[in-house]
Amino acid sequence: MARACVIVLDGVGAGPLPDASRYGDEDANTLGHVAEAVSGLDLPMLEALGLGNVAPLKGCPPQPGAPAIAGRLAPRSAGKDTTTGHWELMGVVMPQLIPTYPYGFPAEVIDPFMHRTGHGVIGNKVASGADIIQELGEEHIETGKWIVYTSSDSVFQLAAHEDVIPLDELYEACAVARELLDGKHTVGRVIARPFKGESGSFERTPGRRDFALQPRRPNYLTLAHEAGAKIYGVGKVGDVFAGCDFDESIQTKSNAEGIAQTGRLLEELEHGLVFTNLLETDRLWGHRNDPVNFHRSLQDFDHRLPELLAHLREGDLLVLTSDHGCDPTTPGNEHTREYELLLAYVEGTNAAGRIYEGEPADVGATVNAWLGGRSPERGLPGKPFVTPA
16 A cells, blocks of 8 residues: 655754745845855755755765765745745745734724624734743733734734633634634634743643645545545644544654654555654744754764664655744744745655655655545646656
């Protein structure tokens, strides 16, 4: 039975797109700049697969006979956020930017939200989640007001201390926000951000939940699912697609847990797709302008890669890709408009250093073909870069 695994290395961009200057990102190059910042990448497994064939990378030379197809994918979608990045991998193009709120949400959103939930709002600005709970956590505890914040992504994020507002009430409030954020205010995701602790040492807890828009269907997940493939999400992937076409979505607290769950599913799965997001390069290090730990996070994945490869069976497809850039060396701490990397390996075959330049939807088209899905309808972008023998 056919099996595929797609792993999104979150924020690991592969150089500026031709239109990057429109986003202020003409100097962005996540992989390239991280390599320079650490005096050369030390990623022996990824190097052996063919990472150095993706783009010039200090410390990671090209491998002419690499077993994986390597290249870069140029998105059609506008923007540089999580939702559009993941959706386009499965054939859903967003030609228009979904709304962002660099100056906070307007009264026409906040006022009915406060009325419906019975709590006031503090914050309502662009902020780091780790920082804003330290800044406003004590006021939240004293007043019971929601902490609302956003980012360069199209997100409405709602933070609350679990001892002040129970998780169920936080989730209900997120559902209210999802309902209100409609029309011209249709953001990509509403995110519950619970936290605990005392003043000066607040910490986010694992109760995060994403309330996402539903993607246009049918997309490549739909087609594969209709063909009988089981679809499993690991990390935030299932939430990003609002659960559509997923048989199960497994939340994770760390990359280590995400890798372990991916390996477990590959051990058990008979026919289908494991679709995984590994978040730490983006969330912990890209947004914090820390190229050294960004590299260490990639090293951790590289160290665990043999474990994943050992779970592959003859003819399995493994795709490593990304959803956008998050260059930790450029001014600011937001996502960057970059190519998405591609490393695609079929167990038991050798791509002999093949280079591929395409678009993110090619990943979904390839997975769909691999799993025996029907041919896509007109208007669904993407073409397979490798097909079953």
